Amino acid sequence: FFAIYDRPFWRRDGLSGTAQSMVGPLVEIHDATTASGKPALFGFLGVGADQRAALGEEVLKQACLAQLAKLFGPEALEPCATLLKDWAADSLTSTAADRAGGGHPMPGSSRWVSGPWESRLLLAGSETSDSEPGYLAGAVIAAKRAVAEIRSRMDRE
Ligand SMILES: Cc1cc2nc3c(=O)[nH]c(=O)nc-3n(C[C@H](O)[C@H](O)[C@H](O)COP(=O)(O)OP(=O)(O)OC[C@H]3O[C@@H](n4cnc5c(N)ncnc54)[C@H](O)[C@@H]3O)c2cc1C
Structure with a gap:
């Protein structure tokens, strides 16, 4: 407001x-x-x-x-x-499912992507950070992790 x-x-x-x-x-x-x-x-x-x-x-x-x-x-x-x-x-x-408050994301090591998508999809949003998820600091940490992962995959190919 x-x-x-x-x-x-x-x-x-x-x-x-x-x-x-x-x-x-x-x-x-x-x-x-x-x-x-x-x-x-x-x-x-x-x-x-x-x-x-x-x-x-x-x-x-x-x-x-x-x-x-x-x-x-x-x-x-x-x-x-x-x-x-x-x-x-x-x-x-x-969506309707978002109407129930989910609380602030908690730090953890959730596997956000599994199955056939695991080798093809990377998430870089703050919520996926294993520290400070849901905050600006988490966004930076998650983005750095995703970039490092992309570089590592490119080096392997
Ligand atoms: C009102 C408010 C106040 C906040 N206050 C604080 C605070 O005081 N301190 C703090 O640490 N955190 C705060 N946060 C949380 C913080 O802003 C977020 O955690 C952080 O910005 C998330 O960054 P992100 O890069 O994960 O995602 P985002 O910043 O949401 O970036 C995602 C980007 O992707 C773009 N996008 C979406 N869909 C597509 C598409 N299909 N194609 C191309 N682009 C797309 C969006 O436009 C957006 O620019 C606040 C959040 C809100 C909403």
Whole structure:
């Protein structure tokens, strides 16, 4: 969820715009002001996909703004614009099976590809990293591993 403002009023009050909440609806909030200075606050929703669908966008938006106002002051209630992107409702990103929260990927040594594809398909996404999966660091580690594997296979051929 993004709330875009005319001014970064929280900074004027000496606030960072960063917050963690166990209550929500936003559970992790950051100052999302752009490098060119367009002020915004951003947060990840901690509400499940089915609950989000049941509540509807307007109710969620108002709850997010109310939370931002509680944290950073009443000016938070008057954004110039808001944006709520629900990836679970995006049919090009998510299927029905994705609606149940799977949690963050855990480090492990899963064999991601097996059978006839094993010698033909390499996965380089962060989730396949054996350390820091699901994070930017994991993406770098997984990509390096995939490149090394491609080079090694090319050397063998
Ligand atoms: C909102 C958000 C906040 C995050 N915050 C953090 C954070 O603070 N710290 C952190 O460490 N991680 C964070 N992450 C996670 C991190 O961004 C990802 O783990 C990482 O970017 C994954 O990298 P990747 O290379 O595996 O995949 P991606 O970055 O998803 O790259 C895959 C690329 O493949 C492209 N692609 C897809 N299909 C095709 C196709 N058919 N043909 C060609 N190209 C295709 C996509 O456009 C994309 O550019 C965040 C993720 C999100 C969504």
